[in-house]
Amino acid sequence: MVDPVKLADAMEQMQVLLQADDLDGAAEFLRALHPADGAEILSTLDPETQAALVTRLQPVDLAEVFGQMDAEDAVDVVQHLDEEALADVLDEMEPDVAADLLGEMEPAEATAVLEQMDEAHSVAPLLAYPEDTAGGIMNVAPPSLRRYMTVAEAFAFLKEHYHDANQVFHLYVLDRNGRLIGVVSLRALILAEPQQTIEEVMRREVISVRVDMDQEEVAQIFARYDLLALPVVDHDDRLVGLVTVDDVVDVLEEEATEDIYHLAQVSPDAAVFAPVADALRSRLPWLYVNMGTAFLASMVVAFFEDTIAAVAVLAVFMPIVAGQGGNAGNQTMTIIVRSLALGEIDVRSAWRAARHEFVIGLLNGIALGISVGLVAWLWMGNAVLGAVIGLAMLGNLIVAALAGVIVPTTLKRLNLDPALASSIFVTTATDVMGFALFLGLATLLLRWLT
Amino acid sequence: MVDPVKLADAMEQMQVLLQADDLDGAAEFLRALHPADGAEILSTLDPETQAALVTRLQPVDLAEVFGQMDAEDAVDVVQHLDEEALADVLDEMEPDVAADLLGEMEPAEATAVLEQMDEAHSVAPLLAYPEDTAGGIMNVAPPSLRRYMTVAEAFAFLKEHYHDANQVFHLYVLDRNGRLIGVVSLRALILAEPQQTIEEVMRREVISVRVDMDQEEVAQIFARYDLLALPVVDHDDRLVGLVTVDDVVDVLEEEATEDIYHLAQVSPDAAVFAPVADALRSRLPWLYVNMGTAFLASMVVAFFEDTIAAVAVLAVFMPIVAGQGGNAGNQTMTIIVRSLALGEIDVRSAWRAARHEFVIGLLNGIALGISVGLVAWLWMGNAVLGAVIGLAMLGNLIVAALAGVIVPTTLKRLNLDPALASSIFVTTATDVMGFALFLGLATLLLRWLT
Numbered sequence: 095m096v097d098p099v100k101l102a103d104a105m106e107q108m109q110v111l112l113q114a115d116d117l118d119g120a121a122e123f124l125r126a127l128h129p130a131d132g133a134e135i136l137s138t139l140d141p142e143t144q145a146a147l148v149t150r151l152q153p154v155d156l157a158e159v160f161g162q163m164d165a166e167d168a169v170d171v172v173q174h175l176d177e178e179a180l181a182d183v184l185d186e187m188e189p190d191v192a193a194d195l196l197g198e199m200e201p202a203e204a205t206a207v208l209e210q211m212d213e214a215h216s217v218a219p220l221l222a223y224p225e226d227t228a229g230g231i232m233n234v235a236p237p238s239l240r241r242y243m244t245v246a247e248a249f250a251f252l253k254e255h256y257h258d259a260n261q262v263f264h265l266y267v268l269d270r271n272g273r274l275i276g277v278v279s280l281r282a283l284i285l286a287e288p289q290q291t292i293e294e295v296m297r298r299e300v301i302s303v304r305v306d307m308d309q310e311e312v313a314q315i316f317a318r319y320d321l322l323a324l325p326v327v328d329h330d331d332r333l334v335g336l337v338t339v340d341d342v343v344d345v346l347e348e349e350a351t352e353d354i355y356h357l358a359q360v361s362p363d364a365a366v367f368a369p370v371a372d373a374l375r376s377r378l379p380w381l382y383v384n385m386g387t388a389f390l391a392s393m394v395v396a397f398f399e400d401t402i403a404a405v406a407v408l409a410v411f412m413p414i415v416a417g418q419g420g421n422a423g424n425q426t427m428t429i430i431v432r433s434l435a436l437g438e439i440d441v442r443s444a445w446r447a448a449r450h451e452f453v454i455g456l457l458n459g460i461a462l463g464i465s466v467g468l469v470a471w472l473w474m475g476n477a478v479l480g481a482v483i484g485l486a487m488l489g490n491l492i493v494a495a496l497a498g499v500i501v502p503t504t505l506k507r508l509n510l511d512p513a514l515a516s517s518i519f520v521t522t523a524t525d526v527m528g529f530a531l532f533l534g535l536a537t538l539l540l541r542w543l544t
Numbered sequence: 545m546v547d548p549v550k551l552a553d554a555m556e557q558m559q560v561l562l563q564a565d566d567l568d569g570a571a572e573f574l575r576a577l578h579p580a581d582g583a584e585i586l587s588t589l590d591p592e593t594q595a596a597l598v599t600r601l602q603p604v605d606l607a608e609v610f611g612q613m614d615a616e617d618a619v620d621v622v623q624h625l626d627e628e629a630l631a632d633v634l635d636e637m638e639p640d641v642a643a644d645l646l647g648e649m650e651p652a653e654a655t656a657v658l659e660q661m662d663e664a665h666s667v668a669p670l671l672a673y674p675e676d677t678a679g680g681i682m683n684v685a686p687p688s689l690r691r692y693m694t695v696a697e698a699f700a701f702l703k704e705h706y707h708d709a710n711q712v713f714h715l716y717v718l719d720r721n722g723r724l725i726g727v728v729s730l731r732a733l734i735l736a737e738p739q740q741t742i743e744e745v746m747r748r749e750v751i752s753v754r755v756d757m758d759q760e761e762v763a764q765i766f767a768r769y770d771l772l773a774l775p776v777v778d779h780d781d782r783l784v785g786l787v788t789v790d791d792v793v794d795v796l797e798e799e800a801t802e803d804i805y806h807l808a809q810v811s812p813d814a815a816v817f818a819p820v821a822d823a824l825r826s827r828l829p830w831l832y833v834n835m836g837t838a839f840l841a842s843m844v845v846a847f848f849e850d851t852i853a854a855v856a857v858l859a860v861f862m863p864i865v866a867g868q869g870g871n872a873g874n875q876t877m878t879i880i881v882r883s884l885a886l887g888e889i890d891v892r893s894a895w896r897a898a899r900h901e902f903v904i905g906l907l908n909g910i911a912l913g914i915s916v917g918l919v920a921w922l923w924m925g926n927a928v929l930g931a932v933i934g935l936a937m938l939g940n941l942i943v944a945a946l947a948g949v950i951v952p953t954t955l956k957r958l959n960l961d962p963a964l965a966s967s968i969f970v971t972t973a974t975d976v977m978g979f980a981l982f983l984g985l986a987t988l989l990l991r992w993l994t
């Protein structure tokens with residue numbers, strides 16, 4: 095039994111070898127690790143050590159290690175190889191991964207490397223598709239069967255054409271024009287009699303997607319239908335590629351991280367130990383945008399400065415009204431953003447969701463409004479103050495509910511990422527309206543508050 | 545080619561059939577859909593219609609539909625079946641899915657149904673494992689090979705024992721004690737010569753996990769090593785089950801949703817169109833907890849009420865200092881929570897992360913402090929006010945950075961979900977410290993502010 099390697103232990107061993115200047119030993123150690131672990135460790139080393147190690151490894155080993163890195167990280171490491179060596183490595187990689195890596199390189203350099211590659215014919219067609227579409231995550235179409243073949247012929251075909259293929263689950267059946275007409279599982283093939291025809295053992299219902307479908311939608315289809323592989327067709331229904339579940343697992347993690355970071359207003363390429371300059375780039379701009387909207391809210395407060403000067407205790411409760419609106423708005427917005435991402439709702443459901451959230455906001459607002467009103471009354475001994483804060487809370491929770499639906503669905507309708515900017519707009523709405531409702535009401539009822 | 549069904553269209557057709565009272569037609573329509581779509585539609589119907597439809601469908605069809613539902617939703621629907629009918633349905637399901645469903649039922653009822661099942665022997669052992677562990681998402685161990693078998697014998701074995709198995713990618717090889725010693729891919733078997741022994745074609749390195757590993761860790765291993773199936777062993781290394789990638793895709797979505805909702809302080813079972821009572825249950829308690837912490841911050845403001853009465857303009861800037869701290873703390877916390885979830889850092893990295901975030905917080909604080917200080921100075925014409933708000937901002941951004949690391953890593957160390965309560969503690973820290981720093985400094989420098 096092999097336990098998943100403890101990365102921290104492997105890194106320590108690597109450090110020992112490097113400190114002893116045993117570069118050959120370090121390269122051999124890296125090679126012996128699972129490529130996923132090797133990739134992780136290689137990314138953490140300084141450029142000089144990376145160069146020393148990658149030039150000591152065989153193309154086939156490097157291909158596996160680079161295959162496990164993000165394309166962006168891999169590009170940093172492959173610069174230590176010359177064009178010819180890199181072409182050899184790329185020849186050994188899965189075509190979709192090689193295409194991603196080439197896509198991250200300078201176009202001129204990528205073309206030069208591609209010219210040196212033996213497998214250019216599998217990789218070049220994939221470069222045409224945007225990275226985040228079905229075309230961007232698919233591999234070239236696998237060799238496919240014809241319906242009049244026998245099972246025995248199919249086996250022979252398989253032995254001849256599939257010697258290298260890594261993950262085969264299904265064989266696809268095409269008509270003479272390359273259109274997808276059926277699918278046979280390996281298991282069905284093994285269980286069938288040799289003289290049966292493919293037409294007899296194939297299923298005719300094949301779920302497939304178009305080459306330009308967004309990768310997040312592709313991932314949803316995998317999750318929804320429990321698929322292992324999904325054929326990709328062009329606009330004439332011709333089979334052009336195959337997306338496999340291992341790519342989709344990565345897409346799911348990537349898209350979830352992106353949404354989580356966007357909701358917290360961090361750029362999705364943020365990493366925990368990113369260089370400080372990168373960290374600032376991925377966060378400071380968002381904080382400045384927030385500061386802009388915070389000043390907007392400040393102007394509302396400034397408008398009521400005389401009221402606060404007269405009743406300073408309003409400043410005590412002011413942040414509660416705005417803050418609770420922000421929290422409730424964040425709850426609604428998060429549910430809507432996640433449901434949009436999982437395909438549980440679409441923009442057509444926006445109106446229904448808004449009505450539903452309005453009811454929830456109303457009830458939350460009544461509950462919280464009464465509670466906060468009572469506390470304020472008992473604490474400060476002024477019933478009118480309690481009423482003002484309670485009513486402002488109710489109003490702001492309704493604002494929060496509506497903003498929490500309207501903002502993300504509107505962004506989605508505009509083909510923008512709903513996770514991206516929703517929290518800025520929702521918080522602005524709840525801050526501005528929270529302060530305006532609370533201080534406005536207080537100004538109207540000022541004579542009972544002093 | 546089959547496009548993924550447009551759910552909204554299918555729902556409309558279903559409504560047409562139901563409004564015409566054509567229950568047989570509706571049941572047939574449901575049966576003809578992909579089970580994933582059927583499950584989705586069935587969940588949205590009222591209990592009476594559900595009952596009418598499920599009693600019209602065959603066990604094998606129901607098994608597929610229930611297999612696509614969350615166990616919790618499925619439990620609501622299966623109550624329309626009697627014990628015997630339900631046992632027939634469960635017999636047709638994947639054992640891990642049947643076990644999840646039984647696990648959600650009342651124990652007495654589950655036992656009664658289990659007794660009626662033919663496949664109880666595959667399902668009962670799975671009931672012992674907690675739902676969110678490797679044991680909870682695995683299926684019973686598949687029939688396995690012995691190393692001295694020939695490839696031809698293995699084919700015969702496969703035809704005899706695997707007629708029903710749904711997703712076979714690898715065959716596992718056990719020693720006489722049931723310990724896992726190797727693995728053979730179907731592809732390797734097809735490409736091998738019939739007279740070779742399994743020992744010759746098997747790989748000896750098999751990644752496996754223990755039965756009690758958390759499902760999130762299991763999912764990480766799948767993603768990391770691009771696996772399709774992962775054997776599960778007990779504490780004596782004996783093969784007890786198999787987790788397949790389709791279960792992991794669901795785990796990944798489930799865990800990402802859970803973290804996203806926890807970060808927004810929504811219970812993870814929240815759904816966009818949940819009944820209002822459920823929606824309140826999943827959100828209102830969090831808002832009350834927040835209200836409690838907001839009052840804590842209010843008390844700090846109340847402590848400085850005299851200062852505000854003297855310089856009401858402080859109330860204008862007070863929310864900016866606290867709010868920006870909250871935003872920056874949320875950024876740091878989210879990066880830490882996500883990195884913990886993806887296994888990119890563990891609690892041992894906390895100290896290093898805290899130092900790293902301290903530097904980022906310091907630089908963010910200097911940038912934002914200078915900006916907000918200048919704006920305040922120019923707007924209100926008071927340089928000391930600008931200095932007070934700038935320094936408070938700097939201090940609060942450092943508080944935010946430290947709280948953003950310390951809170952989630954401490955929760956993780958206590959074996960609590962870091963996503964769950966982090967934002968409450970972080971926001972409390974940044975609100976309380978934001979108000980205290982700003983109003984405290986203002987009180988010290990009061991004579992230059994009036």
